[in-house]
Amino acid sequence: NAGVTQTPKFRVLKTGQSMTLLCAQDMNHEYMYWYRQDPGMGLRLIHYSVGEGTTAKGEVPDGYNVSRLKKQNFLLGLESAAPSQTSVYFCASSYPEEREGSYEQYFGPGTRLTVT
Amino acid sequence: DQQVKQNSPSLSVQEGRISILNCDYTNSMFDYFLWYKKYPAEGPTFLISISSIKDKNEDGRFTVFLNKSAKHLSLHIVPSQPGDSAVYFCAANAGGTSYGKLTFGQGTILTVHP
Numbered sequence: 001n002a003g004v005t006q007t008p009k010f011r012v013l014k015t016g017q018s019m020t021l022l023c024a025q026d027m028n029h030e031y032m033y034w035y036r037q038d039p040g041m042g043l044r045l046i047h048y049s050v051g052e053g054t055t056a057k058g059e060v061p062d063g064y065n066v067s068r069l070k071k072q073n074f075l076l077g078l079e080s081a082a083p084s085q086t087s088v089y090f091c092a093s094s095y096p097e098e099r100e101g102s103y104e105q106y107f108g109p110g111t112r113l114t115v116t
Numbered sequence: 117d118q119q120v121k122q123n124s125p126s127l128s129v130q131e132g133r134i135s136i137l138n139c140d141y142t143n144s145m146f147d148y149f150l151w152y153k154k155y156p157a158e159g160p161t162f163l164i165s166i167s168s169i170k171d172k173n174e175d176g177r178f179t180v181f182l183n184k185s186a187k188h189l190s191l192h193i194v195p196s197q198p199g200d201s202a203v204y205f206c207a208a209n210a211g212g213t214s215y216g217k218l219t220f221g222q223g224t225i226l227t228v229h230p
Contacts, residue, residue, distance in 0.1 A: 004159070004178050013124075020169055031215060031216050033216075033217070035220075040125075040126070040222055041222060042120075042122075042221050042222040042223055043160070043205065043207075043218075043220040044220070045218075047221075048215065048217060050215050056189060056215075058217070085184040090160070092153060094216050096216065102165065103148050103150060103209040103216050103218065104150065104162045104165065105162075105216065105218060106162075107152075107159030107160045107161070109157070109159045110156055110157070110158070110159055116139075
C-alpha cells in the first residue's frame with residue numbers, strides 16, 4: 001500500500017497563477033483533510049471532507065477550493081495564488097472515529113509551494 | 117486564538133536521558149490527544165495518543181501524561197536516542213461531531229545529541 005500520496009512535491013508559482021494539488025489514498029478512508037504548515041504556526045486545517053461529494057471549511061479556507069469526486073482523491077485548488085499562500089501543504093486521511101476508536105490521521109509527504 | 121500551545125520551540129537532550137515535551141490546551145471540549153513526529157521533508161507520523169478518561173498511556177519508550185485539571189499533557193521519551201531528533205506536534209480532538217478534525221500545536225524541535 002502506498003498510503004497517502006501527494007503530487008506535485010514542489011511547485012513555484014507567480015502571483016495570480018492557479019494550480020491544483022492532488023491527494024490520493026489507498027486505505028479506503030472516508031475522511032480526508034488538507035493542512036498548511038507555516039513556521040511557528042503548526043498545522044492548520046484548510047478544508048476537509050467526510051465522504052465522496054462532500055467538503056467543508058476548516059480554520060483557514062480563504063483563497064482555496066476543494067473537490068472530492070472520488071473517495072480516494074481530494075483536490076486542493078488555488079485559483080489566484082498569493083505570496084501569503086507560500087507554505088508546505090499536507091493531505092491526511094482517516095476512518096471515522098467511531099469505527100476505529102481513534103482519531104489517528106495518516107499524512108502524505110507534503111507539497112512545498114512557493115508563490116513569488 | 118491558539119487552542120493548543122507548545123511553548124518550547126526547541127529542546128536539546130543527551131542520548132540516554134529523558135526528553136519531556138509539553139503541551140497546553142484551552143478548549144475544555146477536547147477529549148482526545150495525539151502526538152505526532154515529523155522528520156524534515158516528510159509528513160507527520162502518529163506516535164501515541166490518550167483519551168481524556170485516562171491520565172497515562174505508555175508505548176515502549178514513549179509515555180503520554182494527561183492532567184485534565186491543568187489542561188496540560190506531556191510526552192516522555194526514555195531513553196532518548198539520536199533517531200528521536202525530529203519535530204513533535206501535539207494535537208487535540210473535540211469528539212462529538214468533530215469529524216475527526218485535529219487542532220495542532222506549533223511543534224517542538226527535539227535534538228538528541230550522541
